[in-house]
Structure formats: structure tokens, C-alpha cells
Amino acid sequence: MLLTAVLGVLLAGAGAAHASAPVCRPASTGTPDVVCAVPAEFDNRPVESIEWTKDDDPLPRFDDIRQILVSCEPGQTLVIGLTLRLADDLNPSVGDTRITCPSPPPTVTAFNCSAYGTVTAPFRCDFHWSGGTDPEQVTVSTNGGQGPVTTYPGQNYARVTGSCFPYQITSVTATVTDAAGRRASATRNGFCPRGNN
Incomplete structure (x- = not known):
């Protein structure tokens, strides 16, 4: 050392x-x-x-x-x-x-969203990160309809669900915050079916 x-x-x-x-x-x-x-x-x-x-x-x-x-x-x-x-x-x-010795700060490694159906299509986002000090917390903001956020801290993964709003670009931002207050965020949009964006 x-x-x-x-x-x-x-x-x-x-x-x-x-x-x-x-x-x-x-x-x-x-x-x-x-x-x-x-x-x-x-x-x-x-x-x-x-x-x-x-x-x-x-x-x-x-x-x-x-x-x-x-x-x-x-x-x-x-x-x-x-x-x-x-x-x-x-x-x-x-x-x-x-x-x-602390872990490195959290870093987003993947954030993918997909939607299916029409008008108020449901969507699902998969949010992955690395690093961070346990316990970690995931918060989500969206201009669409927000469903539950299911976090799997041992796997550094969270699932976000919600629904698209018709005739607007639906956007989702996920943020992971670790026990030391360090954060990492990512935003996705444009994944809703045509006619919703």
C-alpha cells in the first residue's frame, strides 16, 4: 500500500x-x-x-x-x-x-427503458450501477406515470415501471445515492411508442 x-x-x-x-x-x-x-x-x-x-x-x-x-x-x-x-x-x-476503506463512488453502468402498447403504454426501465457504499437508495423522477421502484441492492440493480403520457416525450431519471451521500444519475427518453412522443 x-x-x-x-x-x-x-x-x-x-x-x-x-x-x-x-x-x-x-x-x-x-x-x-x-x-x-x-x-x-x-x-x-x-x-x-x-x-x-x-x-x-x-x-x-x-x-x-x-x-x-x-x-x-x-x-x-x-x-x-x-x-x-x-x-x-x-x-x-x-x-x-x-x-x-470505502468503495469507489457509485457509477451508472446501464440504464435501458422500453415501452409497449399504445397511448398510455406501460414502460419498464432497468437501472444498473457499480461501486458505492451500502446501503444504497434509488430514487426516480419522470414526467410520465410512475409505478413502483424495486431495488436489488446486493445486485446493484433497480427496476422502474410506469406509463407513457400521450403526445409528449416521456423522460425518466434514476439516481442512486450511497451511504456516504455520493450520487450517480442517468436519464432516458424517446422510448415510448410513436404517437406518444
């Missing part, structure tokens, strides 16, 4: 606490990367040194760096450790954080 410094700033001061669990979050880069940083409450006291570990293995090349970027595989669980030596404390402040 590659670890790279992000915003590599040497720490001149940190705050008061006896435990220094790092603050870790998804990197918001569209990858499973995780950003870990020195906790904000260490901003008012002088720090002599910062040491990082990953799964109890030292990361000496990132000593004295306030924030690091950890690359990992989706779903992998890591324990990121942090040791702060404060200038006015005899004992170092030590803590760790367990974090699971």
Missing part, C-alpha cells in the same frame, strides 16, 4: 489530551483512499514529534507530518496509530483509529 503526504505541514503546535486518536475519513477523491490527521484539539500546545503507524507497523517516512493519505483496497480495514510527544508532557499521547 502506498502512503503519501497530503498537505505535508510540519506541526509546530498541538493540543492537550492524553489520547491522540487520529481523525480519519474518506479522501473524496473517487478512490478508496483515506485521509488521517492529527486531532484538532492538539492545536494549542507545542509538539516535539509525530509518529504514525499502520496496523502497528511504523511509518517513519511520515514522522512529523500532520496529515497523511492512505491508499487501500475497498472494504479493507486498517488501524492507523498516532503518537504525539508534547513538549510539556513527560508521557506521549497515543491513540489509534480503525477505519474501513
Whole structure:
């Protein structure tokens, strides 16, 4: 796994606490990367040194760096450790954080709609996506008549049903939103029988 410094700033001061669990979050880069940083409450006291570990293995090349970027595989669980030596404390402040590397954001892989019949023809759309962090939710908007949305999260698939409106272009937009609030959408139109569009 590659670890790279992000915003590599040497720490001149940190705050008061006896435990220094790092603050870790998804990197918001569209990858499973995780950003870990020195906790904000260490901003008012002088720090002599910062040491990082990953799964109890030292990361000496990132000593004295306030924030690091950890690359990992989706779903992998890591324990990121942090040791702060404060200038006015005899004992170092030590803590760790367990974090699971997120899946990539959701991406629409297919969205197909078809209709049959005449006038107010029923339609069906099949919506597929990849990535995302469970649980995922699918929402639909349409200017046609909307039927039920059946979601199969384990398969990253949802079925949308509804009906065409006569003499207009019926449009359907499906959006998948994952547990981290990341979204992907797709729109289809022009699939209703002739005379409806």
C-alpha cells in the first residue's frame, strides 16, 4: 500500500489530551483512499514529534507530518496509530483509529427503458450501477406515470415501471445515492411508442 503526504505541514503546535486518536475519513477523491490527521484539539500546545503507524507497523517516512493519505483496497480495514510527544508532557499521547476503506463512488453502468402498447403504454426501465457504499437508495423522477421502484441492492440493480403520457416525450431519471451521500444519475427518453412522443 502506498502512503503519501497530503498537505505535508510540519506541526509546530498541538493540543492537550492524553489520547491522540487520529481523525480519519474518506479522501473524496473517487478512490478508496483515506485521509488521517492529527486531532484538532492538539492545536494549542507545542509538539516535539509525530509518529504514525499502520496496523502497528511504523511509518517513519511520515514522522512529523500532520496529515497523511492512505491508499487501500475497498472494504479493507486498517488501524492507523498516532503518537504525539508534547513538549510539556513527560508521557506521549497515543491513540489509534480503525477505519474501513470505502468503495469507489457509485457509477451508472446501464440504464435501458422500453415501452409497449399504445397511448398510455406501460414502460419498464432497468437501472444498473457499480461501486458505492451500502446501503444504497434509488430514487426516480419522470414526467410520465410512475409505478413502483424495486431495488436489488446486493445486485446493484433497480427496476422502474410506469406509463407513457400521450403526445409528449416521456423522460425518466434514476439516481442512486450511497451511504456516504455520493450520487450517480442517468436519464432516458424517446422510448415510448410513436404517437406518444
